[in-house]
Amino acid sequence: MKAQRDVWAETLVEVAGLDDTVMVVDGDLANSTKADLFAKAFPDRFVEVGIAEQNMVGIAFGLSTLGYRPWLSTFGVFLTHRALDPIRMLVSQTHASVRLAGAYSGLLNGSSGKTHQDIEDLAIMRAMPNLTVIAPVDEVEAAAVVRWSCAHDGPVYVRLARDAVAPVLPVDYMFELGSVVVLRHGGPVALVSTGVQSSRVFDAAELLAAQGIDARVVHVPTIKPLDETSLLAAIDGCTHVITIEEHTIIGGLGGLVAETLTSHGIAVPVTRLGLADSWSESGPNEFLLDKYGLSAGRVAERVTAAVLADLPTAVH
Structure with missing residues (x-):
């Protein structure tokens, strides 16, 4: 079994090897979200912002206007709470092609505790016009969703879990937006x-x-x-x-x-x-x-x- 955060990073490195517009903007959590794998593979396309989530969104928006396809990498709670205003103003309202990787989402955050748990993100993000919201089940779907998101034009929020779960989808599974x-x-x-x-x-x-x-x-x-x-x-x-x-x-x-x-x-x-x-x-x-x-x-x-x-x- 593989955790979704590992699959996210590994798949992103794979896609970025074929698409030089893919970038990652990180909020000082690269070793937790596994964005450090991308940083090692493509240091020139990795931007470390530090603990400045709102600025991180602004930087990603700017990159999107230059033709890049940036991913934001941090814990889900920091995207859907601390950075919500710039996501609303810069990403959602402009239909910017920015991808939000909400790592460590949900209830289970290891030793991070209740301050880092995000049990409201789906309600918040699905209410945001123009925003696509996806929550993959396992490693197979996580990889498929990352590939789909990289090719999609428009803002996407992907809910990613910290820990691995037993896979339930076949290895040849094809993600179809909207379908159950x-x-x-x-x-x-x-x-x-x-x-x-x-x-x-x-x-x-x-x-x-x-x-x-x-x-x-x-x-x-x-x-x-x-x-x-x-x-x-x-x-x-x-x-x-x-x-x-x-x-x-x-x-x-x-x-x-x-x-x-x-x-x-x-x-x-x-x-x-x-x-x-x-x-x-x-x-x-x-x-x-x-x-x-x-x-x-x-x-x-x-x-x-x-x-x-x-x-x-x-x-x-």
């Missing part, structure tokens, strides 16, 4: 997830199957723009949709799915699992996953409770 991916076919209960959480949800579905609950698993890599037809086809025939995200349940994947179903007049119950309306806390990864109900075992428990309460006929 059915990781597991099943019965009338649909488990919809995004990012690395989809790997844990896939494992949870296997635990549920052993209990007699046959759930399908739907991975949503593109938070924006979503191919609504693709999502509706994936959950067609379901009588209960349960969204699971390593993110607050407000404004993220759960909101996206509920909005989509409502706009199409589909009356299917939607249960949103994720972090409630509260701040997260520091702690070891496994502890945090269990505490917030996001480990495979805890997801299986919560889905079972929802199914038994609302959809007893789904238990065979």
Whole structure:
């Protein structure tokens, strides 16, 4: 297994070897985000800004006006919070071709702690006009998303996790913007997830199957723009949709799915699992996953409770 931060850097070096417009602008975290691999390979195309995230965005915007295709490299929380104003003004409003690599996104940040956890980024970034928002599930999709983003004209936010998860996609997987991916076919209960959480949800579905609950698993890599037809086809025939995200349940994947179903007049119950309306806390990864109900075992428990309460006929 490979962590997404490693795959991001390795793939970027590969692409940059063929495209001399690819650059990286770093915010003093190159050894954590693995941008240092790019710096070693292409020192003339690597800009170290230091702890100055707002200036970093301005520099990337300037480079984009000169025909370069810059990537911003820092922790997700510094992009979606500290640097939000210049992203809004310089990148989003101008449709600049700047790529935002939000490393260490989500709940699990090793020893960085709660100040570095970003559980609101999807809600913030999907509300930004012109911005494409992508959350790959594993190393295979992370590489595909980096290649796609390098070729895309316009701003992109890519949510990257610190730690590796078990890969769930085949090595020949092709990323298609907007489309969802059915990781597991099943019965009338649909488990919809995004990012690395989809790997844990896939494992949870296997635990549920052993209990007699046959759930399908739907991975949503593109938070924006979503191919609504693709999502509706994936959950067609379901009588209960349960969204699971390593993110607050407000404004993220759960909101996206509920909005989509409502706009199409589909009356299917939607249960949103994720972090409630509260701040997260520091702690070891496994502890945090269990505490917030996001480990495979805890997801299986919560889905079972929802199914038994609302959809007893789904238990065979």
